[in-house]
Amino acid sequence: MNRNLSLFLTFLKIGAFTFGGGYAMIPLISHELVEKKKWITEEEMINMIAIAESTPGVIAVNSATFVGYKIGKFWGSLLATLGVVLPSLAVIIVVALFFEDFLAIPIVANAFRGIRAGVIVLIISACVKLYKFSPKTVIGYSLMAIGLFVSLFVEFRYLSFLLILFGLVVGIGSQMIIRKVRGDKQ
Amino acid sequence: MIYFELFYVFFSIGLFTIGGGYAMIPMIEDQVVSRGWLSMEELMNFFAIAESTPGPFAVNTATLVGFDQGGILGAIVATASVILPSFIIILIIARFITNFLKYEKVQWALNGIKSIIVGMIAAVIVNLIFQNVFGGAFEMQSFDFVALGIMAVILGLRLFFKKLNPIFLIILSGILGILFYHFWPM
16 A cells, blocks of 8 residues: 555544543554554654654644654655544534534543543553653653652643753753763863 | 634644643633633533544644634634644654754753653653542542553553554443443442
């Protein structure tokens, strides 16, 4: 099958089953594109997601565009983006057209309660994957702890932006200092 | 014209938020409520639907608000507008990143970003478990054993059958939700 068509269909599938946004999508991308199709490596995927997270916009869309570009340049990114968005567009329009109060249907509400619990596990695997590719250094662990506790206890509109910026600055700054100290010793 | 207004509102939401869907909530509130498109309560309902339908949260919210204001065309315009900034920005980044990645400083920055994101996702997981398993309070009555059970089943399957498709796990969580919340509630 044509690679771009296959990319489109894969992201259509990913879009249809992504509940809860960007992070929950990581195991799906990993299963379809890293393990099954082997179009990208796991490390490439993790790097792309880290970049997608630090640029403006919807993380899930950023990731789809990025992975799509890597696999099929411009058309790849366009098809991956369309693929990831079309299912939600269709589902939402159908919901808005036909269900006055969609979540008031008990069986639907209960299915989603179950899905919300299951998706937590998928987000845990996304977190573990990202951890695997993060530096296991004192600075790395400190940044993880800061990210966790600051997000838990501080509420501020631009928090995620500031935290990512902090990670970037500390990431570069700490290495430069380490270099400098080692250089001085020699 | 409403379509231009929808374009303006959702394009700027897509352009000026970093950190994904939930970081967009305050900005969506500002724009949508101040324009008199929706009351705060209506918007909260939209957020609830957006969260429990497949697809990225921000995209779903855009589709719902667009549909509410301008029918199917409004939904398409709002959705396209919220993803357009992501698409353009990522295309530009993706075009150059392969060259950037060889620079040491870019790797350092990426390492810092990955570490901080591990912490941020961990915080999301803690919050999700608090909301969905503990029911938002540290009390015995609100503790949701079914949610904990579903998480345990999905986690077990993911650990022992690594090749299992995550989509299957999402469907299974929905089925378990229907069975144990709807038909045989504890």
